[in-house]
Amino acid sequence: DAGITQSPRYKITETGRQVTLMCHQTWSHSYMFWYRQDLGHGLRLIYYSAAADITDKGEVPDGYVVSRSKTENFPLTLESATRSQTSVYFCASRDRFGVSPGSGANVLTFGAGSRLTVL
């Protein structure tokens, strides 16, 4: 199915463990993003990528690692999870010219979210 999918949708882990959240999009969008959503903070950008092998830090990158070896995949890894990383994580993508789903330049299409709990 076309779209942007995140996995797992729900994850419970323990402090200190490594966790990887997967994001896959089928549109060949150039740009992909990871946001986290916490009560009172809206959506904050963790990392983003303009193309395969090009990634950059967002507003809150500490404790996270990303990679983008293929255009369609943008995994987010918590190398040593902490309780403060308990959050809902959203992956998003957009194409450069706004001609695919999303209706217009810079419009983001989001995945369904991954709810992560760190005990």
Add this chain to the structure above:
Amino acid sequence: AQKVTQAQTEISVVEKEDVTLDCVYETRDTTYYLFWYKQPPSGELVFLIRRNSFDEQNEISGRYSWNFQKSTSSFNFTITASQVVDSAVYFCALSEGDTNAGKSTFGDGTTLTVKP
């Protein structure tokens, strides 16, 4: 740096009332985009509208309308004759053209509750 402020954390109205959600933004760019997204209780994020910095025309779509004023750096969203299904968290966002992959900065969101 770009910033989006949604001063209203929570709003509660009774069905059929009109409600306006405020959004104020800051940016140094002359080319930028403004957005509203909706997050219903199911949790997904849904795009509602995009405006670019060169188009200050207000827009109406059914019960929804948007007022963009560059002079006050505001992009307010009005729901006319609200319905229970409008209950959601609404996010205003700002993107600075293609700079830095056109990444969007979001406000903290306004939780709208429409009571029957």
